[in-house]
Amino acid sequence: MMKTPLATAIAALAFTTTFAIADEPRSGGTINTIIQPEPPGLVLGMVQNDPTRKVAGNIYEGLMRYTTDLEPIPQLAESWDISEDGLTWTFHLREGVVWHDGEPFTAEDVVFSADVFHRELNPSARAVLQHVESIEATDDHTVVFTLAEPFGPFLISFEAGTFTMVPRHLYEGTDFRDNEHNNHPIGTGPFKFKNWDRGTVIELVRNDDYYEEGLPYLDGINWHIIPDGASRAVAYENGTVDVLPNGTVENFDIPRLSAMDNTCVTEEGHEYFSPFAMLWMNNREGPTSDKRFRQAVMYAMDREFARDVLWNELGNVPLSAFGSNARFQHDGLEPYDHNPDRARELLDEMGYDGEEVRLLPLPYGETWTRWAEAVQQNLREVGVNVRTQSTDVGGWNQRLSEWDYDLAFTFLYQYGDPALGITRSYLSDNIERGSPWNNVGGYENERIDELFDEAATAFPDEEREALYHEAQEILHEDVPVGWLMELGFPTIYRCDVKDLITSGVGVNDGFKDAWLDR
Amino acid sequence: MLYARLILMRLLKAVVVLFMIVIFNFFLIQMAPGDPAAILAGEAGATDQEFLRQLRERFGLDQPLYVQLWRYVSGIAMLDFGYSYRQGMPVLDLILARLPATLLLTGTAFVLSLALGILAGSMAAARVKKPSGSLIMALALIFYATPLFWVALMAVVLFSVYLDWLPAYGMYTVGAGLSGFALIMDVARHLILPATTLALFFMAIYTRMTRASMLEASQQDYVKTARAKGLGSRVIQRRHILRNALLPIITLAGLQAGQMVGGAILTETVFAWPGIGRLMYEALMQRDYNLLLGIFFFSAALVIVFNIVTDLVYRLADPRIKEGS
Numbered sequence: 001m002m003k004t005p006l007a008t009a010i011a012a013l014a015f016t017t018t019f020a021i022a023d024e025p026r027s028g029g030t031i032n033t034i035i036q037p038e039p040p041g042l043v044l045g046m047v048q049n050d051p052t053r054k055v056a057g058n059i060y061e062g063l064m065r066y067t068t069d070l071e072p073i074p075q076l077a078e079s080w081d082i083s084e085d086g087l088t089w090t091f092h093l094r095e096g097v098v099w100h101d102g103e104p105f106t107a108e109d110v111v112f113s114a115d116v117f118h119r120e121l122n123p124s125a126r127a128v129l130q131h132v133e134s135i136e137a138t139d140d141h142t143v144v145f146t147l148a149e150p151f152g153p154f155l156i157s158f159e160a161g162t163f164t165m166v167p168r169h170l171y172e173g174t175d176f177r178d179n180e181h182n183n184h185p186i187g188t189g190p191f192k193f194k195n196w197d198r199g200t201v202i203e204l205v206r207n208d209d210y211y212e213e214g215l216p217y218l219d220g221i222n223w224h225i226i227p228d229g230a231s232r233a234v235a236y237e238n239g240t241v242d243v244l245p246n247g248t249v250e251n252f253d254i255p256r257l258s259a260m261d262n263t264c265v266t267e268e269g270h271e272y273f274s275p276f277a278m279l280w281m282n283n284r285e286g287p288t289s290d291k292r293f294r295q296a297v298m299y300a301m302d303r304e305f306a307r308d309v310l311w312n313e314l315g316n317v318p319l320s321a322f323g324s325n326a327r328f329q330h331d332g333l334e335p336y337d338h339n340p341d342r343a344r345e346l347l348d349e350m351g352y353d354g355e356e357v358r359l360l361p362l363p364y365g366e367t368w369t370r371w372a373e374a375v376q377q378n379l380r381e382v383g384v385n386v387r388t389q390s391t392d393v394g395g396w397n398q399r400l401s402e403w404d405y406d407l408a409f410t411f412l413y414q415y416g417d418p419a420l421g422i423t424r425s426y427l428s429d430n431i432e433r434g435s436p437w438n439n440v441g442g443y444e445n446e447r448i449d450e451l452f453d454e455a456a457t458a459f460p461d462e463e464r465e466a467l468y469h470e471a472q473e474i475l476h477e478d479v480p481v482g483w484l485m486e487l488g489f490p491t492i493y494r495c496d497v498k499d500l501i502t503s504g505v506g507v508n509d510g511f512k513d514a515w516l517d518r
Numbered sequence: 519m520l521y522a523r524l525i526l527m528r529l530l531k532a533v534v535v536l537f538m539i540v541i542f543n544f545f546l547i548q549m550a551p552g553d554p555a556a557i558l559a560g561e562a563g564a565t566d567q568e569f570l571r572q573l574r575e576r577f578g579l580d581q582p583l584y585v586q587l588w589r590y591v592s593g594i595a596m597l598d599f600g601y602s603y604r605q606g607m608p609v610l611d612l613i614l615a616r617l618p619a620t621l622l623l624t625g626t627a628f629v630l631s632l633a634l635g636i637l638a639g640s641m642a643a644a645r646v647k648k649p650s651g652s653l654i655m656a657l658a659l660i661f662y663a664t665p666l667f668w669v670a671l672m673a674v675v676l677f678s679v680y681l682d683w684l685p686a687y688g689m690y691t692v693g694a695g696l697s698g699f700a701l702i703m704d705v706a707r708h709l710i711l712p713a714t715t716l717a718l719f720f721m722a723i724y725t726r727m728t729r730a731s732m733l734e735a736s737q738q739d740y741v742k743t744a745r746a747k748g749l750g751s752r753v754i755q756r757r758h759i760l761r762n763a764l765l766p767i768i769t770l771a772g773l774q775a776g777q778m779v780g781g782a783i784l785t786e787t788v789f790a791w792p793g794i795g796r797l798m799y800e801a802l803m804q805r806d807y808n809l810l811l812g813i814f815f816f817s818a819a820l821v822i823v824f825n826i827v828t829d830l831v832y833r834l835a836d837p838r839i840k841e842g843s
């Protein structure tokens with residue numbers, strides 16, 4: 001970059017003046033970070049996997065954002081009214097918002113995104129939209145959603161990754177997946193897509209027309225693509241990148257990197273997702289079909305050890321099916337502590353004969369492999385005959401989809417509300433061959449089905465709470481799956497990167513408020 | 519004339535071989551568990567049957583296998599390598615975009631290892647039973663025996679982290695906006711570590727092979743004759759020994775050249791070099807069938823081409839080799 005002496009002088013002057021008020025956010029500077037793995041695409045409405053959300057969460061926006069306590073705050077919707085019966089939701093949209101190509105953002109875009117685009121392409125949004133009867137634009141800046149029945153988690157469904165606003169004028173009437181704009185995403189967000197040099201970098205630049213005055217502070221974001229974990233750690237160590245999002249480096253590198261000068265670590269920004277690691281247990285056949293065996297597995301596992309040693313003390317050992325960030329958690333349940341004796345008793349009681357049990361680790365890197373080894377060790381201690389069957393991601397998908405396993409590691413997002421992220425693993429109508437993301441364990445319980453169905457549409461919250469508490473008591477006794485850990489995914493960054501995470505999905509939309517204190 | 523016929527015959531055979539490779543690869547890939555739709559859906563962490571059905575229909579995976587095979591083979595015949603499910607781009611575009619980076623890396627390593635390997639091997643052969651000769655061979659043995667990824671990581675630790683002389687990864691400085699000569703120098707700086715790492719292994723092999731076959735050649739009668747004629751030892755080394763020792767080296771160079779497209783997976787991964795090897799590895803993990811088949815096709819084609827080239831070079835190096843003999 002060429003700089004004239006004058007420009008340098010001005011920059012120097014600007015530096016000295018702003019230095020006096022160091023706590024005020026300062027504009028300027030490009031941030032370097034890492035995206036791992038390379039995303040399959042950047043159109044958020046079309047792909048909702050983690051790397052896509054991280055990058056495109058800065059390009060696209062939803063109607064609302066959520067605080068780290070999962071309270072809604074305005075984004076593209078300035079305000080909203082909910083009718084007394086919980087059926088009519090009126091959103092008042094922010095005025096003066098334009099897409100990155102200069103076209104105005106209007107209520108028609110919202111209707112198109114929700115009613116056409118997401119209904120066709122987006123499984124998570126589809127699950128919410130099945131409760132929505134109609135979506136109408138009453139004027140350019142007002143949208144009315146009419147629900148068929150009250151739906152408790154509706155308020156929490158408008159996050160950008162789940163309910164992205166897509167530009168109607170570019171997509172309407174086209175084959176969405178073949179649209180030429182997919183290679184140059186157009187959103188309303190604080191950063192615009194600039195360039196994607198595959199295998200090397202994705203570059204975003206400041207949206208100068210962003211509707212919030214003064215935001216964003218950064219001139220741009222470079223997402224480096226580095227396939228090797230050790231090289232990613234080096235990129236931080238030698239100063240090339242300043243932010244390591246979760247999952248970028250192996251867990252055993254985290255203590256070393258966190259100890260570096262000017263380095264901060266936070267677990268915030270995942271509250272909405274609150275990833276929950278579970279051990280699928282095949283409820284259909286074999287020893288795992290016996291409740292006592294499943295309880296024995298819970299007692300046999302030393303979950304604190306896994307958290308402290310394998311996950312560097314990050315994360316939280318859950319009491320039961322509902323994690324600590326989920327609403328309506330029942331905290332009066334008896335915890336399944338590490339108790340090998342109790343496990344042996346239960347195995348004796350059921351008459352376990354040493355039948356072999358197959359354990360499928362999650363092929364997501366070193367930590368998961370070690371975790372599987374630890375669980376295998378725990379189970380062998382109480383006399384369970386475990387054999388680990390390692391495979392790659394494709395194989396893992398297939399084995400779970402075909403129900404060809406006894407015990408299997410996985411983790412699922414909780415999405416803030418049980419009806420979105422938790423009940424899907426236990427509802428019997430969510431048992432279907434061919435996907436590793438439904439009720440793979442095959443747990444069936446009529447009472448649970450009733451309670452969960454009722455709770456999803458009950459109104460107001462007090463009623464939902466009672467239903468969910470009863471359900472948790474049943475699940476806690478039945479142990480349809482093993483509840484391993486609510487994962488703590490740390491973000492590692494230089495301490496002079498300020499306000500990096502400001503929301504409950506902060507790892508995905510945080511660069512909006514971030515600024516550099518240098 | 520003779521060469522033209524030879525090349526033509528070999529090319530005809532090559533087409534048949536390539537066709538068989540395409541069919542074989544197609545079935546090989548089908549044997550891997552899982553499919554790209556399930557993996558794409560899986561990465562989203564949430565899915566329903568509708569989503570999977572849409573993807574499979576789009577990728578043509580809902581068709582019977584023979585239909586998929588026919589579509590693929592007839593596409594290849596028209597030089598249409600299909601569409602990458604995951605990257606959402608035509609396979610040919612993806613491969614062509616990555617090919618220059620890989621060829622730059624593997625080509626540099628090829629030249630480097632061949633030149634330095636032959637040089638070190640000749641030196642070792644001339645210094646047999648001397649400490650300097652033994653030192654060369656000891657180094658060659660170390661480089662030969664050390665795993666590539668370890669050398670790569672250690673090189674990064676030493677030259678990038680501690681000494682801070684060279685960039686640790688990537689092909690150019692991101693965000694620097696360089697062009698022209700500055701960009702060339704920038705890429706060259708980024709090239710040093712990966713190319714050297716990749717070259718070391720082959721260099722060690724060339725060194726050992728050159729030395730062995732030169733020692734063998736130096737026992738031949740014509741070398742004694744040359745010596746009796748009173749020729750200088752340098753001339754004998756170069757003209758009489760080295761030239762006769764070249765054949766096995768050419769064979770090996772042909773093999774190495776054939777691996778230039780897909781042979782640098784590890785190096786490309788550690789150094790984040792945006793090449794074909796990485797693309798292939800990712801395509802494998804994601805079951806991106808079309809992309810994987812496309813890369814296999816290019817690799818196979820390159821191996822065949824270099825086999826033909828190797829045969830021709832044999833004839834240049836040793837006029838005694840003729841077709842059919």
